[in-house]
Each structure stands twice: as structure tokens, then as C-alpha cells.
Amino acid sequence: MAEVTLKGISKTYPGTRASGPVLAVDNLSLSIADGEFVVLVGPSGCGKTTTLRMVAGLEDVASGEIVIGGRTVNNVHPRDRDIAMVFQNYALYPHMTVRKNMAFALKMRKVPKAEIDRRVEHTARILGLDNLLDRKPRELSGGQRQRVALGRAIVREPKAFLFDEPLSNLDAKLRVSTRAELKALHQRLKTTTIYVTHDQEEAMTLGDRIVVMAGGRIQQEGPPLEVYRRPANRFVASFIGTPPMNFLSGQLADLPSGLIYKEASGVSIPLPDAPAALRASANRPMVMGIRPQGFTLTNSSSGIPLTVNIVEPLGDSLDLSCSTDGGTSIIARIPARSTITPPASGASAHFAIDPSHCHFFEPGDFGARIA
Ligand SMILES: Nc1ncnc2c1ncn2[C@@H]1O[C@H](COP(=O)(O)OP(=O)(O)OP(=O)(O)O)[C@@H](O)[C@H]1O
Ligand SMILES: [Mg+2]
Structure with missing residues (x-):
């Protein structure tokens, strides 16, 4: 050897x-x-x-x-x-x-x-x-x-x-x-x-x-x-990872209520637990990546609203092909045993996002990780 x-x-x-x-x-x-x-x-x-x-x-x-x-x-x-x-x-x-x-x-x-x-x-x-x-x-x-x-x-x-x-x-x-x-x-x-x-x-x-x-x-x-x-x-x-990570283009807003990621097409994602180091990158273009596994369906209207276009059952999980109002495509993988009834194709649903599945990058296909 x-x-x-x-x-x-x-x-x-x-x-x-x-x-x-x-x-x-x-x-x-x-x-x-x-x-x-x-x-x-x-x-x-x-x-x-x-x-x-x-x-x-x-x-x-x-x-x-x-x-x-x-x-x-x-x-x-x-x-x-x-x-x-x-x-x-x-x-x-x-x-x-x-x-x-x-x-x-x-x-x-x-x-x-x-x-x-x-x-x-x-x-x-x-x-x-x-x-x-x-x-x-x-x-x-x-x-x-x-x-x-x-x-x-x-x-x-x-x-x-x-x-x-x-x-x-x-x-x-x-x-x-x-x-x-x-x-x-x-x-x-x-x-x-x-x-x-x-x-x-x-x-x-x-x-x-x-x-x-x-x-x-x-x-x-x-x-x-x-x-x-x-x-x-x-x-x-x-x-690395299946389905592939979702990417959004937009920028961070540093508001008195906390950091919010504002996607270009209009979705706002509050980031209450974001690391303080991210603040330094506010107010300039950056890419937010969210793994499909980072989404969960919520009953309330408090989460991120998405239109569900296609539902793909995989046995113990479901892949939901969704889009934002602005037309950005997002794949969410949710557990099939979810206590909330999965939405039908064409329905709209609200999703919570797990911060441990969120990543931030500089713009561009090879943009470096931020924070
Ligand atoms: N004999 C060759 N002559 C000219 N170009 C070559 C030759 N062999 C490979 N290349 C080029 O070199 C690059 C790397 O090829 P390589 O075969 O190492 O890729 P790979 O990562 O193994 O891809 P794959 O997953 O398709 O096997 C490619 O752009 C390929 O077109
Ligand atoms: Mg090869």
C-alpha cells in the first residue's frame, strides 16, 4: 500500500x-x-x-x-x-x-x-x-x-x-x-x-x-x-445533493426586525437565525441556496407562498415542483407522512424553511460561499 x-x-x-x-x-x-x-x-x-x-x-x-x-x-x-x-x-x-x-x-x-x-x-x-x-x-x-x-x-x-x-x-x-x-x-x-x-x-x-x-x-x-x-x-x-439545491437571486435587507432575503421576483424570506457575519453582505446581489429538504409545509399563511405545479410521490417522501409568483422554480422534498395533507397540483401552499438547509453565495455559477 x-x-x-x-x-x-x-x-x-x-x-x-x-x-x-x-x-x-x-x-x-x-x-x-x-x-x-x-x-x-x-x-x-x-x-x-x-x-x-x-x-x-x-x-x-x-x-x-x-x-x-x-x-x-x-x-x-x-x-x-x-x-x-x-x-x-x-x-x-x-x-x-x-x-x-x-x-x-x-x-x-x-x-x-x-x-x-x-x-x-x-x-x-x-x-x-x-x-x-x-x-x-x-x-x-x-x-x-x-x-x-x-x-x-x-x-x-x-x-x-x-x-x-x-x-x-x-x-x-x-x-x-x-x-x-x-x-x-x-x-x-x-x-x-x-x-x-x-x-x-x-x-x-x-x-x-x-x-x-x-x-x-x-x-x-x-x-x-x-x-x-x-x-x-x-x-x-x-x-452534491439530490434533488439539486434551489437557487434564488436577490439580496439581503438588514432591517430593524432582522435580516430578510428579498428574492428578485418578490419573495421575502426572513432569516431570524442568520449568522451575524451575513450582515456585511447586505444590500448587494447574492445568491441564496435552499436544499429541497429544507422546506416543510405549514398550515398557516405565515410561510413562503408557492404554487405547486407537479407532485411526485417517492414512497416515503414527495417531491413538489413549485414556482414563486415571479416564476422562479423551486423543488421541495417533504416527508410523505407529513401530518398536513399534501397540496394537489396547481394548488398554492405555504412553506417554512429550515435555516440549516440555507446557503449563501456570491453571484455567478462558481460564486464562493458567503459566511
Ligand atoms: N484523447 C483526447 N483528445 C482530446 N481531448 C480529450 C481526449 N481525452 C479527453 N479529452 C478532453 O479532455 C477533457 C477531460 O476529459 P476526461 O475524459 O478526463 O473527462 P471525464 O471527467 O472523465 O468525463 P466523463 O465523466 O464523461 O468520463 C474533456 O473536455 C475531453 O473532451
Ligand atoms: Mg471519464
């Missing part, structure tokens, strides 16, 4: 004549501790795969340094970096049995036969593949094939695992169970892992730490709940 450190790495692809060069990864620095499970998460094209491929040595690094287990590996051949990568499109050898697929890399490395058998059988047991060792890939389900691909990486006993969306070929149910298996596996093996996904829920559930990327840069890194509770900017706030 090993610590992996990325020191200001960048990568520019030549691109086409029309597009010009593409800066895929921009001066990215990140330290992954020995045994840690770090998830790189971000939208398509933000540079996740490129970052991983640079660590694996499949892509050269334009500038910066990659250190694995104390050794700078910029010029070390992928084969000699002692890391194992699992891709979304893992190709198993179709003519080989599960056993041979798993043993292949070790055989290439001239590991003694007894040692190969020991590792393959041990790994097959961990992954629940011990009864399938003599089957060929076409005789396996998608989830079993995925586990063979994992097994191939595990038998190598690498210093680190690199995973690039390894679950995206699985159906939703299998994805959730394989995700849990992966987590259990990591708790057992404690191998340093860098895991890439565009799925924020997968990132939240798997990572000791998540690294949110956009435009080739790190937007925020930290334990999942810390990032969820204190998003560093509006991009992170919009990307």
Missing part, C-alpha cells in the same frame, strides 16, 4: 484544428493517504479520467509531479507503477475461464504457480466467485463479470487501486449492492483507492473523502457530509 500525491499536475490534449488545445486537467494538487478511499466526482468532461490515466501512466503529464509510495513516477512505465486500474469497459478474455482471467497478469509477471493459485482462490472467496472459477465470461451475469474484473485487480496486490466508473454498466439494483461490496472490500483490504464517478450519490456513499471537480480543477475536497453541509461554492452546492 502507498500514499499517492499529485503535485500541480496538468494535461493539455492537442485537440482538433477547430477546437484548439484542450486543457483537461489544470494544475491539480491532491494527497491521498495510505489506505484512504478518495472519490473524484464531477460532470462529464471535467478531467476525472484524464487524472486517473496520468496516475496510471497511460497519459503523460504536461507539468507537475506524481509520487506513489515516496517515488516520483512521472517517467516510470505503467507496468512498473504497481497499481491496478479497473475501467468501466473492463474487457475479460472471453476464451479464458474466470480462474485464468484472474491469474493472467500474475502469470505474465512470472509469479510462481502455487502463489497464483493461493491469491486467485483467496480473492475468489472474498468476491463470492469461488463456485464460478471454471466458467467462461459469457456464462456469467453482468455483476459477476464485474466482480471478475475487480478480482483481476485484487490478485495483483497493488499499491493502489484506480477505478474509473466501474459500476456504470450495471443496472441500478446491482450497482447499489456492488457499491456496498466495494466498500466492504476496501474496509478489509485497506488498499489506497482513487475512484472516479460522475454520480454524486455513489461518491457520497463510497468515499472517505470526495474531491469535486469542474473544468479540470478541484472545486472542493473533504469528507462527504462536510462537503454537503458546507459547499465551498455554488457549483459544489448544485452538484
